[in-house]
Amino acid sequence: MNQLPKSEKEVNELLNKLASSTHSPQGKFTADNSFDILRKRVAPSKYRLRFYQYMSAAAAIILVLGFSWMFYNVEQPISIKTIRTLAEIKEIKLPDGTQVVLDRYSSIQFPETFGDKTRDVKLLGEAYFEVTKNPAKPFVVETHSVNIKVLGTHFNVEAYKDDPNITTTLLEGSVSVTNKEQSKRLILRPNETAIYNKNVSAFTHLKDVDVENDVAWRQGILIFNSASMEDIALSLSHKFNVKIEINNAELRKHKFTARFDNQENLYEILNLLKSTGNFNYVKANNRIRIQIK
Amino acid sequence: MEDRCIDQLLTDIIKRNSDSAFKELYYQCYDRFFRIAYYYLQKDEWAQEVVLDVFLNIWNNRAALSDVRNFSNYSFVLIKNAAINFLEKEDKRKTNSLDSIKEPLSCISSPEEEMIDDELFQYYLNAVEELPEKCREIYKLVREDKKSYMQVAELFNISPKTVDAQVQKAVSKLKEKINAFFLDSQ
Numbered sequence: 001m002n003q004l005p006k007s008e009k010e011v012n013e014l015l016n017k018l019a020s021s022t023h024s025p026q027g028k029f030t031a032d033n034s035f036d037i038l039r040k041r042v043a044p045s046k047y048r049l050r051f052y053q054y055m056s057a058a059a060a061i062i063l064v065l066g067f068s069w070m071f072y073n074v075e076q077p078i079s080i081k082t083i084r085t086l087a088e089i090k091e092i093k094l095p096d097g098t099q100v101v102l103d104r105y106s107s108i109q110f111p112e113t114f115g116d117k118t119r120d121v122k123l124l125g126e127a128y129f130e131v132t133k134n135p136a137k138p139f140v141v142e143t144h145s146v147n148i149k150v151l152g153t154h155f156n157v158e159a160y161k162d163d164p165n166i167t168t169t170l171l172e173g174s175v176s177v178t179n180k181e182q183s184k185r186l187i188l189r190p191n192e193t194a195i196y197n198k199n200v201s202a203f204t205h206l207k208d209v210d211v212e213n214d215v216a217w218r219q220g221i222l223i224f225n226s227a228s229m230e231d232i233a234l235s236l237s238h239k240f241n242v243k244i245e246i247n248n249a250e251l252r253k254h255k256f257t258a259r260f261d262n263q264e265n266l267y268e269i270l271n272l273l274k275s276t277g278n279f280n281y282v283k284a285n286n287r288i289r290i291q292i293k
Numbered sequence: 294m295e296d297r298c299i300d301q302l303l304t305d306i307i308k309r310n311s312d313s314a315f316k317e318l319y320y321q322c323y324d325r326f327f328r329i330a331y332y333y334l335q336k337d338e339w340a341q342e343v344v345l346d347v348f349l350n351i352w353n354n355r356a357a358l359s360d361v362r363n364f365s366n367y368s369f370v371l372i373k374n375a376a377i378n379f380l381e382k383e384d385k386r387k388t389n390s391l392d393s394i395k396e397p398l399s400c401i402s403s404p405e406e407e408m409i410d411d412e413l414f415q416y417y418l419n420a421v422e423e424l425p426e427k428c429r430e431i432y433k434l435v436r437e438d439k440k441s442y443m444q445v446a447e448l449f450n451i452s453p454k455t456v457d458a459q460v461q462k463a464v465s466k467l468k469e470k471i472n473a474f475f476l477d478s479q
Contacts, residue, residue: 006471006472006475011468011471011472012468014413014471015464015467015468015471018413018414018417018471019436019437020437021332021414022328022329022331022332022414022437023328023331023433023437023438023439024324024327024328024433024437024438025323025324025327025337025340025341026337026438029327029337029338029340029341031319031320031323031324034323034341034344034345035316035319035320037341037345038319038345038348038349041345041349042349042352267447267448268447271447271448271450274450280450281450282450283450
């Protein structure tokens with residue numbers, strides 16, 4: 001019924017046809033980028049509820065203050081919304097009209113309607129806020145170690161769970177950044193940055209900051225301004241959700257200045273940095289190891 | 294997260310309605326599903342549409358999964374049917390290039406011949422999946438995604454020579470499999 005054994009030439013042709021008949025998904029068709037579409041199609045309330053359960057179970061061991069406190073409010077009568085990103089940047093509008101741009105692999109939680117006294121949101125990861133002015137109802141961003149209270153302003157917060165530093169950069173308006181214990185506070189003016197390190201419970205106050213660098217991620221641009229390899233690795237591991245290790249202490253301190261504004265992927269960025277001749281990297285077991293050349 | 298095997302994931306989905314198991318299943322299967330859908334549809338947008346639809350159906354009808362013996366075959370048929378339905382609905386059957394793939398394999402488009410083509414394609418799909426990981430990824434990038442040797446060398450941090458060696462290794466294994474396919478069906 002079927003064909004006779006094939007000649008070498010026929011087999012070659014067949015293989016070429018087969019290889020040309022399909023390809024793997026690229027760009028916006030990848031699994032990562034398509035997952036969000038799928039999530040929206042699965043009955044939203046059902047999925048979200050179970051998502052909470054999954055998160056609370058996993059959170060206990062790995063994170064200290066990370067996610068567990070985020071779901072403390074689940075039992076309250078007002079419905080809480082959580083928006084989470086994977087490998088994409090999302091624009092969100094909050095109930096009071098505040099605009100948020102949420103970076104990759106980050107999540108924000110807020111109530112469907114804000115309370116009477118304050119407008120509270122919880123953030124894990126990185127986001128940029130343009131808060132609508134309401135002096136009677138301060139806007140408060142809670143992260144794992146500090147609360148940022150604002151009156152009506154544009155600012156950027158970076159608060160990843162594996163990073164002891166929480167960075168708040170102010171573009172416009174006025175904010176006060178307070179640690180959870182309420183023992184330390186810093187008031188920021190425009191073009192200033194507050195970096196709170198929870199390990200030493202101390203603020204670093206930077207003035208005359210080039211704020212555009214800190215918010216360039218909204219356009220998919222990554223800027224490193226004399227940044228140490230250690231900081232770069234941390235930033236890349238946040239942006240691409242992959243573990244990056246650097247074995248060499250000297251290498252960790254090595255500084256780079258670079259700008260990536262072509263939506264480069266992780267490997268393109270690593271390769272470009274690598275071409276300076278200082279290091280090599282290998283990919284093993286879902287993590288990247290950077291080593292001295 | 295370690296790679297849980299498909300059977301374990303399916304059990305979790307059926308028995309515990311596990312979102313996380315479904316998500317893992319999604320990430321493990323998406324690429325393969327896409328490649329199958331693309332084979333029939335030849336368009337990225339349509340392939341994505343059909344694949345997401347199939348995943349949605351798998352989730353919504355997860356009870357039916359308990360009857361499934363072989364998920365690999367089952368999912369292939371799901372996607373194939375979804376793709377063909379999609380084409381029929383779009384009424385694009387006449388204009389799509391599926392026929393041009395068939396041409397060299399069989400000049401007669403009888404249902405039997407069509408099945409052979411699908412069988413061969415499915416066989417090829419599985420054969421590619423059985424290649425060692427690095428070899429497989431390199432082969433797919435070069436031969437299917439048509440990336441250049443330099444691009445792939447950069448990506449994996451190896452020399453173009455190594456890329457070539459891996460491609461040749463894959464090609465020779467796949468040709469072996471194709472021969473075996475035809476010998477088996479004698």
